[in-house]
Amino acid sequence: MCLAVPMELVEIKDNIGVARMGEVGIEVHLGLLGDVKLGDYLIVHAGFAIQKLDKEAAEETLTLLNELLEEAE
Amino acid sequence: MKYIDEYREDRTIRKLIHKISEGLKHYNNEIVLMEICGTHTMSIFRSGLQRLFPAEISLLSGPGCPVCVTPNAYLDKAIAYSKLQDTIIVTFGDIFRVPGSSSSLEKENAKDSDIRIVYSPLDAVKTAEKNPDKNIIFLAVGFETTAPLIALSIRIAKRRNLKNYSVFCGHKLIPPAIKGLIQDKEINIDGFILPGHVSTIIGTQPYQFISNDHHIPSVVTGFEPLDIVQGVYILISQIVNHETPKVQIQYTRSVKEKGNSKALDLIKEVFQATNAQWRGLQSIHKSGLKIRKTYRQFDAEEKIEVEVEETKENNNCICGDILRGIKNPLNCKLFRTICSPENPIGACMVSSEGTCAAYYKYADIGRDDE
Numbered sequence A: 001m002c003l004a005v006p007m008e009l010v011e012i013k014d015n016i017g018v019a020r021m022g023e024v025g026i027e028v029h030l031g032l033l034g035d036v037k038l039g040d041y042l043i044v045h046a047g048f049a050i051q052k053l054d055k056e057a058a059e060e061t062l063t064l065l066n067e068l069l070e071e072a073e
Numbered sequence B: 001m002k003y004i005d006e007y008r009e010d011r012t013i014r015k016l017i018h019k020i021s022e023g024l025k026h027y028n029n030e031i032v033l034m035e036i037c038g039t040h041t042m043s044i045f046r047s048g049l050q051r052l053f054p055a056e057i058s059l060l061s062g063p064g065c066p067v068c069v070t071p072n073a074y075l076d077k078a079i080a081y082s083k084l085q086d087t088i089i090v091t092f093g094d095i096f097r098v099p100g101s102s103s104s105l106e107k108e109n110a111k112d113s114d115i116r117i118v119y120s121p122l123d124a125v126k127t128a129e130k131n132p133d134k135n136i137i138f139l140a141v142g143f144e145t146t147a148p149l150i151a152l153s154i155r156i157a158k159r160r161n162l163k164n165y166s167v168f169c170g171h172k173l174i175p176p177a178i179k180g181l182i183q184d185k186e187i188n189i190d191g192f193i194l195p196g197h198v199s200t201i202i203g204t205q206p207y208q209f210i211s212n213d214h215h216i217p218s219v220v221t222g223f224e225p226l227d228i229v230q231g232v233y234i235l236i237s238q239i240v241n242h243e244t245p246k247v248q249i250q251y252t253r254s255v256k257e258k259g260n261s262k263a264l265d266l267i268k269e270v271f272q273a274t275n276a277q278w279r280g281l282q283s284i285h286k287s288g289l290k291i292r293k294t295y296r297q298f299d300a301e302e303k304i305e306v307e308v309e310e311t312k313e314n315n316n317c318i319c320g321d322i323l324r325g326i327k328n329p330l331n332c333k334l335f336r337t338i339c340s341p342e343n344p345i346g347a348c349m350v351s352s353e354g355t356c357a358a359y360y361k362y363a364d365i366g367r368d369d370e
């Protein structure tokens, strides 16, 4: 039930958007989020976007990890 | 694909696991971690992480598969509803095949019942609009991730004045279940891997009791292999360095301390907490949701009376003990012999997030050392 993958928002019409992962596009309800714009990545659950992916936080996670692992070498 | 591939990078995963092993060098005790969420369980098995972690770490699967923790009594009532005249049952796919005391929705559908599987609760509302002369009952089974969606479907039904839409609410809440597990004397857990999407909705505040009252570390974790390894790294660091236990967030790209306030408001508007039965964990104080009085015209249990058969458990199925983390599927006599995804005896074999289903599918690359 949990689609654990982020999908890119490629269309918005009122409260409904189309989110895409690779070739697959699905309709998502945007009513649980505040502002969204095209190009945002969404966390989708049962047809609803439940969060907008925080791109900065995503980068930061990887940077911290790489630093940690470099330190080890 | 972006935001996926980076978190599946094999070399980084192996390096980080190596670092975890190094950290454990001077630590002589076994460490038992529990992942609450069924999607974590699946990801761990699919990526073979179980085999890569050092032997000192045991990973247990917890009660985080919504269909698995739904007790027979709920299934029996859903089956009873499905036999009523002029009734359409609408449900997510997973629960369709789960056996109740003597039947399943799948079996009833093959007879006279009309049971429809949908992807989104909004499809259930649409079904109600298209079939004004039928009663539509949506089987709401899930955790905090699904609850706001159900709440929204009820609000939409109210706005559209749909009199034939109702919800049979079996929703459950994760933090009280964790409390139940901690208080269970048979279970000893050193750290919790908390669910990423439940926490996307509720944030981290509801978990503070885990560290404040019980001094157990926990970490909200994402679903890719690297997320999970980093989550384990965070827990191991807290444990090995004897840090003051705390709730940390690994999955920062989706989870904020305060959660999703719009979703939380919706849950609060439509539902209130109630005591609930969990398969394996029995009744847990305020661990479920029920529909508030203001929306009672959408509550199937308030609106529609039905006679339900006496609930029976299948004594050979140890799904309940597996959900508490005290047994695993290999301890079940029926596993692979009689019980399989084609012929599931218990809920844990039906759901794609169920532990028995995960073992069945991936056992040879999973816990082959047991």
Ligand code: SF4
Residues within 6 Å of the ligand: B316, B317, B318, B319, B322, B329, B332, B333, B334, B335, B336, B339, B340, B344, B345, B346, B347, B348, B349, B350, B356
């Ligand atoms: S293998 Fe089947 S019968 Fe055994 S515990 Fe799992 S679901 Fe129950």
